[in-house]
Amino acid sequence: MGKFVVIGERIHCISPVIREAMNSMNPEPILKRAKEQIDAGAGYLDVNIGPAESNGPQLMKWAVTTIQSAFDNFPLALDTANRAAIEAGLSVYNRSKGKPIINSADAGDRIGNIDLAAESGAIVLTLCSKAGVPADNDERMAYLQELLEHGMSLGLDAEDMWFDPLFLVIKGMQDKQTDVLDFLKMCKDMGLKTTGGLSNVSNGMPKHIRPIMDSAMVAMAIQCGLTSAIANPCDRRLMETIKSCDIIMNETLYADSYLDI
């Protein structure tokens, strides 16, 4: 399936520094986080502007052009519930280094983002859910089928739909973790690409544990077929693990310097 793709999650309006930068359209904090994540090995950068109800289109256009002009048209994931803002971002997005990603569609209110991806030739992250967390893998698979059929009926290539099983928090849903892994295997067997907010598994755990748990989970998930994650590429342990898994899966050739590449 190719090398694992990390979609860097650190340009997110939930961060006070980024929110302030977005409010004032100050490029510096955003470009700083973009550079850190690119240097650390991100394959895409997620740009989450939140709902951005008042100025979404203007803000997303600004963010996309600001980041892409500073970093040689680095590929981005446009992340907002504001559809007009995604359309505006797509209108200025430069595809020379990769298709844009629309983050995200689901089988409920946001199914229209699949249509948008089909119309604009984008990749779309598709959550295998309608409202809330799917109860089990039967439900996940029912939503996946719905999403996949909808995309394919619109002429979207299956490999431009990256399915998100919804990673679950261990503190509270420990006994559901193997379900998520099993679901990734089913997706792999179907030849589908997958992604998700991996660090959700360690939500609420002590800070020193999170990189340890996330790294164990990513290795197990890659073994099950996970092809991408929305994650923090500045988490050194996580990136070391992902790069090592790429070696074990024979997706990149081993060299003693592989961790530095």
Added chain:
Amino acid sequence: MGKFVVIGERIHCISPVIREAMNSMNPEPILKRAKEQIDAGAGYLDVNIGPAESNGPQLMKWAVTTIQSAFDNFPLALDTANRAAIEAGLSVYNRSKGKPIINSADAGDRIGNIDLAAESGAIVLTLCSKAGVPADNDERMAYLQELLEHGMSLGLDAEDMWFDPLFLVIKGMQDKQTDVLDFLKMCKDMGLKTTGGLSNVSNGMPKHIRPIMDSAMVAMAIQCGLTSAIANPCDRRLMETIKSCDIIMNETLYADSYLDI
């Protein structure tokens, strides 16, 4: 399949300190390494006395009683090509904390160790090979069948045979790593227990990389069904990963202190 079992590998005559201690029957260095490994979370301790051609039985008896009397009959794996030494070790082994492990049998010259396990009620590590590295999984599976049938014909319980797929060095056999993982899945599907010299994968890599690569591999292997490894429990990253995988697989209940338990 229960919690992952680490068979601590550090009491090995290849270490100059241990060789000297075995030569002079000096308990201190051996007990020190036993304690370090038990404290770090080993489930078994491997006791490798080498071929020990001259004094094998005497040496193994001494090592077994020395370690078990100091550490409340901690369970051990008796590791030597000298069959008389294994028999001598078994004769003094105390089973109150777990069956002895015989390390190891194969489908070639050492198949008799399966008979010994059946006669003595021991667990036996069985290498899926005859002479050298199996060429592919068909060969691994042919040996596994041969070993399994031999053991079962002698009345040995299948769960007392821990099958070793032979982990391969990445530097030189990078493209064979997924074979090993696939083989572990087959063993899991058959309900069989598995083990192996995991750190062989990182053989020849720079020292700082080995715990990183071994940890990625162990997580992927546990996902595929690996139930045990002969490894260094004092490798902190490796043990953190194994404990995290046990949480993800729901084999131990999560607590914020799980890494310290």
